[in-house]
Amino acid sequence: MSGELAYLGLAEAGELIRAMKLSPVEYATALLARIERHDGKYNAFIALTPERAMSAARAAESEIAAGRWRGPFHGMPYALKDIIDVEGLQTTAHSKILIGNIARRHAVVTERLEAAGGVLLGKLATHEFAIGGPSFDLPWPPARNPWNRDHFCGGSSSGSGAGLAAGFFPAALGTDTGGSIRNPASMCGITGMKPTYGRVSRRGVAPLAFSLDHIGPMTRTVRDNALMLQVVAGHDPGDPGSADEPVPEYGAMLDQGVRGLRIGVIRHFYTSDVAGDPEQVTALDAAVNLLAEAGAETSEIVLPALQDFSACGQIILAAEAYAVHEQWLKERPQDYGARARERLLAGAALRAVDYVQAVRWRRELRDQVAAAFANIDLAITASSMDPACRIDDDATLAANYWRQARMPFNVTGQPGLVIPAGFSRGGLPLSLQLVGHPFGEALLYRAAQFYEDATGWTKRHPPELSD
Amino acid sequence: MTKELRDKARALGLDRLTDKHLAQFERAVTSMERHLQRLPRGMPAAREPAHVYRAKGDVR
Numbered sequence: 001m002s003g004e005l006a007y008l009g010l011a012e013a014g015e016l017i018r019a020m021k022l023s024p025v026e027y028a029t030a031l032l033a034r035i036e037r038h039d040g041k042y043n044a045f046i047a048l049t050p051e052r053a054m055s056a057a058r059a060a061e062s063e064i065a066a067g068r069w070r071g072p073f074h075g076m077p078y079a080l081k082d083i084i085d086v087e088g089l090q091t092t093a094h095s096k097i098l099i100g101n102i103a104r105r106h107a108v109v110t111e112r113l114e115a116a117g118g119v120l121l122g123k124l125a126t127h128e129f130a131i132g133g134p135s136f137d138l139p140w141p142p143a144r145n146p147w148n149r150d151h152f153c154g155g156s157s158s159g160s161g162a163g164l165a166a167g168f169f170p171a172a173l174g175t176d177t178g179g180s181i182r183n184p185a186s187m188c189g190i191t192g193m194k195p196t197y198g199r200v201s202r203r204g205v206a207p208l209a210f211s212l213d214h215i216g217p218m219t220r221t222v223r224d225n226a227l228m229l230q231v232v233a234g235h236d237p238g239d240p241g242s243a244d245e246p247v248p249e250y251g252a253m254l255d256q257g258v259r260g261l262r263i264g265v266i267r268h269f270y271t272s273d274v275a276g277d278p279e280q281v282t283a284l285d286a287a288v289n290l291l292a293e294a295g296a297e298t299s300e301i302v303l304p305a306l307q308d309f310s311a312c313g314q315i316i317l318a319a320e321a322y323a324v325h326e327q328w329l330k331e332r333p334q335d336y337g338a339r340a341r342e343r344l345l346a347g348a349a350l351r352a353v354d355y356v357q358a359v360r361w362r363r364e365l366r367d368q369v370a371a372a373f374a375n376i377d378l379a380i381t382a383s384s385m386d387p388a389c390r391i392d393d394d395a396t397l398a399a400n401y402w403r404q405a406r407m408p409f410n411v412t413g414q415p416g417l418v419i420p421a422g423f424s425r426g427g428l429p430l431s432l433q434l435v436g437h438p439f440g441e442a443l444l445y446r447a448a449q450f451y452e453d454a455t456g457w458t459k460r461h462p463p464e465l466s467d
Numbered sequence: 468m469t470k471e472l473r474d475k476a477r478a479l480g481l482d483r484l485t486d487k488h489l490a491q492f493e494r495a496v497t498s499m500e501r502h503l504q505r506l507p508r509g510m511p512a513a514r515e516p517a518h519v520y521r522a523k524g525d526v527r
Contacts, residue, residue, distance in 0.1 A: 211517070211518060345481075348492065
């Protein structure tokens with residue numbers, strides 16, 4: 001298959017499919033062949049579903065030929081992190097614990113993607129239960145970074161990030177409790193949106209920490225991301241955290257540029273709270289300058305220290321995750337991988353009062369951030385402090401959990417969009433994060449589209465996969 | 468592995484943890500201690516948690 005077809009974007013492919021210049025059957029066939037040829041090196045998939053995919057692709061092709069085009073996702077190949085239920089398929093969470101766990105119904109997000117005419121290619125690798133990884137002691141190997149397979153591809157939505165960078169599919173869903181969409185987006189040079197808490201239904205997705213869990217789209221480009229969020233966003237009365245807020249047209253402002261936007265720069269996160277890698281800091285400074293030169297009003301804003309968000313978020317995460325895993329940890333501790341077991345045990349000895357104090361602190365932090373955002377439209381900051389480390393570098397991998405600026409926006413519930421921001425001298429992706437007001441995703445897409453068009457970073461693909 | 472640590476795990480119902488698991492438990496608790504030290508202790512008494520129970524059900 002030509003590289004052009006492998007890296008075709010959702011928006012472009014959707015237009016070609018609508019015009020019947022691209023057959024959904026041929027598209028799915030080509031991507032499945034590419035996965036078959038290359039995924040042995042990257043382990044993005046836990047399970048492929050080729051028969052299901054071909055059946056959906058044939059149905060899409062017939063419907064479109066009959067004049068019943070459903071929208072830009074019709075006939076579109078996609079894949080799901082394997083903590084998201086698909087009726088009749090196993091949801092493993094990449095864990096021995098859940099082998100044989102067949103989903104009885106679709107998750108709400110799966111229902112929405114299927115109703116839009118999506119073509120599911122398979123279930124993707126994740127860190128075990130979206131918390132422990134990368135791990136070599138699980139039933140499936142960890143996903144690897146297509147920019148350099150000796151390096152970490154981020155996580156926990158690891159297969160989603162790796163598969164997009166490898167050109168295996170144009171769209172995937174990830175989940176994000178402390179950064180798990182935005183971390184692989186940073187490491188793999190793709191685009192990942194953690195939407196506002198409650199924007200996308202969590203029903204049918206294995207929980208990690210109820211009050212911090214988010215589901216969001218992962219794509220290669222900003223425009224594709226907006227299209228996918230349009231499909232999955234919306235109120236779900238069956239999800240107690242779901243927000244009954246109107247869903248705007250996410251692509252409506254994509255071509256409006258950044259002139260006049262007030263953009264706060266949260267620089268202390270990556271310069272003084274944590275010292276970011278110099279190449280990453282330089283990339284962020286260059287991005288701020290680019291936005292300012294294009295007419296955005298940039299100014300530094302100050303939030304509470306990154307370590308405060310991290311502490312608050314980790315206490316809440318540990319307590320809520322232990323509530324989910326307590327019984328399994330008591331009865332089957334040996335069936336977890338070492339990384340997940342250690343991280344989940346952090347909640348075992350927490351006192352009730354510590355959890356409640358953290359949840360009270362969360363409200364204070366949210367209020368302080370809201371005050372800092374009062375006079376800006378959006379903010380820019382780091383996602384990861386470093387490019388991807390080696391997958392076998394245990395010390396640096398451990399630091400990956402705190403050398404990041406993602407947890408603040410799980411704590412506040414604001415949307416965070418990560419996009420590529422260049423490459424390190426070693427050829428690994430760098431990234432930036434845009435942060436919005438609650439339900440302000442459309443404005444993030446607008447600023448990100450400007451930056452993407454101005455820099456062209458998303459046009460580069462891993463050299464190992466140029467065929 | 469110390470008896471104290473094993474007793475602590477047992478009191479939590481984690482009596483199937485092996486010595487290797489107990490070492491992980493110890494590291495996890497130590498790591499969490501660092502976060503707990505940052506918890507503010509002087510919040511106003513009336514400061515509510517971020518999510519609040521509502522008798523009529525969830526607010527959407």
